[in-house]
Every structure is written in C-alpha cells, then in structure tokens.
Amino acid sequence: DSGVTQTPKHLITATGQRVTLRCSPRSGDLSVYWYQQSLDQGLQFLIHYYNGEERAKGNILERFSAQQFPDLHSELNLSSLELGDSALYFCASSPQLMTGAGSYTFGSGTRLTVV
Amino acid sequence: GDSVTQMEGPVTLSEEAFLTINCTYTATGYPSLFWYVQYPGEGLQLLLKATKADDKGSNKGFEATYRKETTSFHLEKGSVQVSDSAVYFCALSGVDSWGKLQFGAGTQVVVTP
Numbered sequence: 001d002s003g004v005t006q007t008p009k010h011l012i013t014a015t016g017q018r019v020t021l022r023c024s025p026r027s028g029d030l031s032v033y034w035y036q037q038s039l040d041q042g043l044q045f046l047i048h049y050y051n052g053e054e055r056a057k058g059n060i061l062e063r064f065s066a067q068q069f070p071d072l073h074s075e076l077n078l079s080s081l082e083l084g085d086s087a088l089y090f091c092a093s094s095p096q097l098m099t100g101a102g103s104y105t106f107g108s109g110t111r112l113t114v115v
Numbered sequence: 116g117d118s119v120t121q122m123e124g125p126v127t128l129s130e131e132a133f134l135t136i137n138c139t140y141t142a143t144g145y146p147s148l149f150w151y152v153q154y155p156g157e158g159l160q161l162l163l164k165a166t167k168a169d170d171k172g173s174n175k176g177f178e179a180t181y182r183k184e185t186t187s188f189h190l191e192k193g194s195v196q197v198s199d200s201a202v203y204f205c206a207l208s209g210v211d212s213w214g215k216l217q218f219g220a221g222t223q224v225v226v227t228p
Contacts, residue, residue: 002158002160004158031214033214033215035216042218042219042220042221043204043216043218043221045215045216045217048214048215056212056215058215090158090159092159094214096214103149103161103164104214106151106158106159106160107158108156108157108158109158
C-alpha cells in the first residue's frame with residue numbers, strides 16, 4: 001500500500017457520460033498530480049494541484065476538470081466521454097510544491113473503460 | 116519541449132542475465148532523471164533517481180548514471196530475477212516543470228526461469 005488511495009479501481013461507462021475519479025494523497029502530502037496512461041499516448045501529465053490551488057496544466061482536455069478540496073483529496077471529472085478516453089488514470093502525491101524533483105508516490109490507478 | 120526516448124520492448128531474458136534498457140533525453144538545462152517500475156496491476160514505483168550530471172542512482176541491484184555529454188540515463192542490472200519482470204519507465208523532471216514528469220514509452224521486461 002503506497003498510501004495514495006484511488007477509487008474506484010475499475011469503472012465502465014457509456015459514451016457521453018460523466019464520471020468522477022477520486023484520489024486521497026498520502027497523509028501530509030499537499031501536492032496531487034494526475035496522469036493518464038493509454039496504449040497509444042503512454043503516460044501523460046494532466047494537472048497538478050498544491051494545497052487546493054491549480055499549479056500546472058498539461059495535456060488535459062476541456063471536457064476534463066479537477067479540483068483539490070480542503071481535506072486535500074482530489075477529484076478528476078471526465079465528461080462527454082469518448083471511446084478514446086479509455087485509459088488508466090493515476091494520481092500521485094508529494095509533500096512539497098516542488099516535489100523533491102519528481103519523487104512522488106503513485107496510487108494504483110483507476111481503469112476507465114468507455115463502451 | 117522536454118522528451119524521453121527509451122528502447123522498445125518487450126525485452127526477454129533468462130534469469131541471471133544482464134539487463135540494459137537504454138534511455139536518452141532532450142531537455143534544457145539540467146533536469147532530474149528517474150527510473151520508475153510498474154508491476155502488473157499496480158501503480159508506478161520509484162526505482163532510482165539522479166539529480167545532477169555524473170550522479171549514479173542505485174536501488175535493488177539496478178543502477179543508472181546521469182550522462183550529460185550523451186544525454187543518457189541507461190538502466191542496468193547485473194543479474195535479473197523472475198521477480199524483475201515489469202514495465203520500466205524512464206522519466207525526467209525539467210528545471211521549470213514544478214515537479215511534473217515527462218515519461219518515456221516504457222519497456223516491458225520479461226524474465227524467464
């Protein structure tokens with residue numbers, strides 16, 4: 001157990017639907033990063049939150065949004081889902097804003113299947 | 116922009132064989148370099164890292180040296196075990212990246228008894 005909890009582990013939904021993925025960081029970690037892992041795109045950075053504030057955006061579609069709550073858990077919202085959104089979604093957490101040069105802890109991921 | 120290129124897999128080896136996975140990068144300045152490992156059904160785990168040129172990262176028998184002159188960070192292990200079967204990702208964190216990682220495509224390693 002890495003200490004980063006992601007729920008649900010698996011999600012199957014239909015095209016056009018909306019889903020919410022949840023991430024609870026390790027106790028005390030203020031930074032949360034979201035990544036998408038797909039067969040064709042590999043691992044892509046989506047977004048970074050630190051202590052409730054958005055700090056950086058990567059290759060995140062406009063149909064996707066995220067937030068980090070006062071208790072530091074984060075949610076990734078995916079809407080108007082398409083078949084191509086099927087992927088593994090990982091979150092990672094770290095204690096700092098500058099994250100000790102990328103050395104953070106990953107959760108085990110949410111596998112999203114859009115049918 | 117920053118990028119990482121690593122050798123394609125799968126790499127299939129017998130137990131106790133020598134493993135090398137090549138990784139080269141493109142980045143401005145001096146990024147930090149990492150190897151992450153992903154076992155089936157799990158998230159990524161940090162295997163080792165190096166934050167400046169000529170640093171050697173090592174862990175669990177794996178080693179990688181940050182070579183600025185060749186922009187490389189090749190992963191090596193002298194004697195692999197079946198339990199080393201996994202996907203290995205080379206990654207970098209650029210100087211202005213606020214810690215976000217740029218990953219290579221990953222290399223699957225299969226070790227047979």
